[in-house]
Amino acid sequence: MSAAIPKEALSQEEKERAYAQIANVVKQYKHKKDSLVQILHLAQEIYGHLPLELQQFIAKEMNIPLSQVSGVVSFYSFFSTVPRGRHTIRVCLGTACYVRGGKKIVEHLQNKLQVELGGTTEDGNFTFEVARCIGACGLAPALMIDDTVYKQVNVNKLDKILEQY
Amino acid sequence: MVTLTINNQKITAEDGMTIMEAARQNNIYIPNLCYLPDVHQIGACRICVVEVEGAKNLQASCITQVAEGMVVHTNTDRVRKVRKILYELMLSDHSQDCLTCTRNLSCEFQALGKLLGVEDSRFEGERSPFQVDASVAITRDMTKCILCRRCVTVCNEVQGVGAISPQNRGFKTEIGPAMNLPLGKVNCAMCGQCTVVCPVGALKETNSVGDVWEALHDPKKFTVVQVAPAVRVALGEEFGLPAGSRITGKMVAALRRLGFDRVFDTNFAADLTIMEEGTEFLNRVKNALTGKSAVLPMITSCSPGWIKYIEHNYYNLLDHLSTCKSPHCMLGALIKSFYAESINVQPQDMYTVSVMPCTAKKFEIQREEMKNGGYKNVDAVITTRELAQMIKSAGIDFQELPDEEFDNPLGLSTGAADIFGLTGGVMEAALRTVYELVTGRELPFEGLHVTPIVGLEQIKTATIKFTDVLPEYSFLEGVEVKVAVTSGLAGAKILLDQLAEGESPYHFIEVMGCPSGCIMGGGQPRSSDPDVRRKRMAGLYTEDESKVYRKSHENPYIISLYENYLGEPNSHKAHELLHTHYVPRGKFNELTDEDFVVELDEFTKRRIARTTRQEAKIPPVPVKTEQESVSARILELEAENKKLKSELQDTQETVEIMKLVLSKYTKQS
Numbered sequence: 001m002s003a004a005i006p007k008e009a010l011s012q013e014e015k016e017r018a019y020a021q022i023a024n025v026v027k028q029y030k031h032k033k034d035s036l037v038q039i040l041h042l043a044q045e046i047y048g049h050l051p052l053e054l055q056q057f058i059a060k061e062m063n064i065p066l067s068q069v070s071g072v073v074s075f076y077s078f079f080s081t082v083p084r085g086r087h088t089i090r091v092c093l094g095t096a097c098y099v100r101g102g103k104k105i106v107e108h109l110q111n112k113l114q115v116e117l118g119g120t121t122e123d124g125n126f127t128f129e130v131a132r133c134i135g136a137c138g139l140a141p142a143l144m145i146d147d148t149v150y151k152q153v154n155v156n157k158l159d160k161i162l163e164q165y
Numbered sequence: 166m167v168t169l170t171i172n173n174q175k176i177t178a179e180d181g182m183t184i185m186e187a188a189r190q191n192n193i194y195i196p197n198l199c200y201l202p203d204v205h206q207i208g209a210c211r212i213c214v215v216e217v218e219g220a221k222n223l224q225a226s227c228i229t230q231v232a233e234g235m236v237v238h239t240n241t242d243r244v245r246k247v248r249k250i251l252y253e254l255m256l257s258d259h260s261q262d263c264l265t266c267t268r269n270l271s272c273e274f275q276a277l278g279k280l281l282g283v284e285d286s287r288f289e290g291e292r293s294p295f296q297v298d299a300s301v302a303i304t305r306d307m308t309k310c311i312l313c314r315r316c317v318t319v320c321n322e323v324q325g326v327g328a329i330s331p332q333n334r335g336f337k338t339e340i341g342p343a344m345n346l347p348l349g350k351v352n353c354a355m356c357g358q359c360t361v362v363c364p365v366g367a368l369k370e371t372n373s374v375g376d377v378w379e380a381l382h383d384p385k386k387f388t389v390v391q392v393a394p395a396v397r398v399a400l401g402e403e404f405g406l407p408a409g410s411r412i413t414g415k416m417v418a419a420l421r422r423l424g425f426d427r428v429f430d431t432n433f434a435a436d437l438t439i440m441e442e443g444t445e446f447l448n449r450v451k452n453a454l455t456g457k458s459a460v461l462p463m464i465t466s467c468s469p470g471w472i473k474y475i476e477h478n479y480y481n482l483l484d485h486l487s488t489c490k491s492p493h494c495m496l497g498a499l500i501k502s503f504y505a506e507s508i509n510v511q512p513q514d515m516y517t518v519s520v521m522p523c524t525a526k527k528f529e530i531q532r533e534e535m536k537n538g539g540y541k542n543v544d545a546v547i548t549t550r551e552l553a554q555m556i557k558s559a560g561i562d563f564q565e566l567p568d569e570e571f572d573n574p575l576g577l578s579t580g581a582a583d584i585f586g587l588t589g590g591v592m593e594a595a596l597r598t599v600y601e602l603v604t605g606r607e608l609p610f611e612g613l614h615v616t617p618i619v620g621l622e623q624i625k626t627a628t629i630k631f632t633d634v635l636p637e638y639s640f641l642e643g644v645e646v647k648v649a650v651t652s653g654l655a656g657a658k659i660l661l662d663q664l665a666e667g668e669s670p671y672h673f674i675e676v677m678g679c680p681s682g683c684i685m686g687g688g689q690p691r692s693s694d695p696d697v698r699r700k701r702m703a704g705l706y707t708e709d710e711s712k713v714y715r716k717s718h719e720n721p722y723i724i725s726l727y728e729n730y731l732g733e734p735n736s737h738k739a740h741e742l743l744h745t746h747y748v749p750r751g752k753f754n755e756l757t758d759e760d761f762v763v764e765l766d767e768f769t770k771r772r773i774a775r776t777t778r779q780e781a782k783i784p785p786v787p788v789k790t791e792q793e794s795v796s797a798r799i800l801e802l803e804a805e806n807k808k809l810k811s812e813l814q815d816t817q818e819t820v821e822i823m824k825l826v827l828s829k830y831t832k833q834s
């Protein structure tokens with residue numbers, strides 16, 4: 001899957017192309033039952049995130065109320081209404097990681113990347129989130145960047161890891 | 166037919182009935198909360214659970230159908246405990262300030278707590294982040310929402326608007342517009358249907374009572390009130406009378422005792438509307454039949470919720486709307502011009518109030534178009550419910566009031582005006598006058614009621630043929646006029662889609678925004694009488710039939726108003742005062758800068774501040790005995806279990822959907 005590109009990175013032309021592509025997706029899926037989630041998912045793949053304007057476009061194309069579209073977008077955590085970074089960092093704050101310094105990792109990242117929880121760095125490189133247990137409790141504290149899990153992370157190790165992205 | 170046992174009592178019930186309905190029929194009441202007969206049965210709250218022998222889990226009786234041989238218990242220890250837990254859980258996330266809540270003593274949640282005998286809330290926890298916002302017509306206070314979702318069903322399915330839906334999930338679930346937008350900024354029609362079904366104080370009309378009291382107490386203001394037709398067959402319900410009771414005379418007396426200087430009747434302006442709208446219609450038909458351009462069908466414009474709906478959703482069809490203002494705005498314009506001149510009062514010293522069955526009229530009076538000479542046609546709109554509240558708080562014993570008459574000249578009306586308050590009424594009133602103007606004969610229907618468009622169905626149609634017409638209407642000889650009538654915005658959508666496709670066979674369409682018309686308006690008393698629609702309808706027809714004059718053009722004060730002031734229908738002066746134009750707003754309100762958000766009133770702001778402060782202070786409830794502490798712990802665990810289960814279900818669902826999406830996606834690329 002291609003990494004999502006933040007909206008700001010799209011030129012007017014690219015934006016128009018994305019909208020045309022999304023209109024196409026809607027046309028294909030519209031008449032299938034319960035297709036809204038699929039359409040939104042593909043739209044997020046194409047556009048990167050699902051801002052209000054795009055939700056309105058989809059509501060109009062599907063001829064359903066905007067409040068229903070936004071209801072679905074806000075229901076599933078994998079939808080985002082703000083631009084996402086090229087990479088997603090998820091620091092585990094499950095019980096094991098929490099007691100073994102997960103909190104410190106979070107603080108360190110906040111300072112280093114200058115980003116709030118749930119936010120995206122200014123250069124659009126990282127979106128920063130926390131997770132509950134990611135199944136690496138034995139080697140806590142752990143974190144994930146995109147699909148890769150990093151175990152027994154400490155502050156020094158962390159800086160090296162980030163350099164790879 | 167099936168036979169089953171409820172609480173050891175053998176009963177029979179029709180196939181397909183729910184346990185709740187079958188029980189009710191046999192005089193067994195099962196506590197419930199989200200259930201709204203025929204409209205909303207989704208099993209959201211689970212308060213109605215019962216034990217069904219053989220089933221492992223308790224069943225929600227409002228959605229579980231009866232079956233042959235079923236054995237049901239509605240009042241076991243287990244059932245009673247679970248109901249209480251569910252209630253207490255809801256309570257733990259509720260603002261709980263009944264004493265200062267508009268629904269105090271008329272709240273279904275409060276009544277349920279009493280019914281279940283809940284005396285304490287064992288759960289004190291985090292409160293969900295809440296939103297409170299107000300538009301000119303509707304106030305949303307989500308600190309009081311119990312997530313029954315009745316409003317969602319009504320807004321999305323009954324009205325077909327979809328301004329509000331559940332947002333977020335789990336603990337953060339909140340009913341509202343997309344992306345936390347305030348109601349005043351989105352496509353809400355302000356119909357208020359959601360405020361009628363909301364069981365608690367979460368959705369309600371934006372209060373105007375304070376402003377009206379202030380004007381009444383201001384010695385410099387000349388206060389004039391008018392009352393819509395549908396109010397007079399519903400107001401009595403607030404004082405314990407049955408639905409449809411006609412209390413017009415007492416209502417007038419009450420308004421005088423509240424201190425209004427004049428009490429006029431919106432009905433007068435309904436008669437006037439018929440003159441203006443009937444003339445407009447005949448002109449459009451004439452143009453169409455004589456080869457000039459004319460937009461047909463013409464659609465009625467007296468329902469401001471309907472107007473806002475079409476301005477959002479079909480804004481390229483606005484030319485089909487009659488240019489007539491709604492009756493109360495017409496009357497407001499006349500009160501501040503014609504009447505002000507006749508009694509020598511300056512319009513700026515006048516304060517005009519409309520008592521309406523409607524919340525959308527609170528929005529309508531804020532429109533720029535509803536002003537003449539810089540003055541608002543109507544200064545304040547209060548709903549039927551708000552008027553009842555004022556009468557009660559003024560200490561007026563409503564039932565003991567004498568019958569009094571409206572003031573003249575703007576208080577006299579014909580029977581045609583009374584039926585403006587129900588679906589089909591405007592059309593019937595128009596036909597009574599148009600037919601007689603064109604043919605010189607009375608409308609050929611028994612009792613002047615156009616039977617095909619009488620009744621509460623969603624869409625009704627009729628065809629009226631004009632024969633032996635008077636010479637000046639020769640263009641109508643032999644013409645069949647096709648009319649359609651609908652109420653509720655979902656019905657309007659059907660007729661408008663047809664029109665947009667170029668397939669509308671009609672010449673004249675009546676639309677009322679609320680299902681059944683104003684008698685069931687968003688500002689009317691909340692009723693638990695299943696027959697309330699029919700009773701209110703019957704009340705209005707009786708009111709009509711009891712009038713000396715039954716046709717708008719016979720109203721002597723209307724005749725003299727034209728002679729002495731307006732000239733003739735659709736004259737220049739009439740246009741200036743009584744007609745309007747419309748604003749294309751766009752599906753998401755994107756075509757206009759206008760929004761209808763208002764600041765929260767002082768009371769609400771203070772209350773929110775207070776609740777937030779309180780929350781911080783509340784220490785966890787101390788648990789006394791060991792036994793109590795154990796049972797509280799069990800309850801907590803049960804609640805936690807329930808929450809986790811639902812989260813698990815959510816997650817499984819998410820995984821399923823992800824799988825689906827991925828498989829489709831990989832196939833595609």
Ligand code: SF4
Pocket residue numbers: 259260261262263264266267268269270272273274275309365366367
């Ligand atoms: S909505 Fe809540 S605060 Fe208002 S009366 Fe009902 S229970 Fe009390």
Ligand code: SF4
Pocket residue numbers: 303319320324326327328329352353354355356357358359360
């Ligand atoms: S007022 Fe009418 S349109 Fe607006 S939210 Fe309520 S039901 Fe929906």
Ligand code: SF4
Pocket residue numbers: 309310311312313314315316317340362363364365367368
């Ligand atoms: S706002 Fe009222 S009707 Fe809507 S879900 Fe909440 S409590 Fe129910």
Ligand code: FES
Pocket residue numbers: 092093094095096097098132133134135136137140141142
């Ligand atoms: S708690 Fe962090 S991986 Fe399990």
Ligand code: FES
Pocket residue numbers: 196197198199200207208209210211212213214225226227228
């Ligand atoms: S009343 Fe049956 S689930 Fe709410």
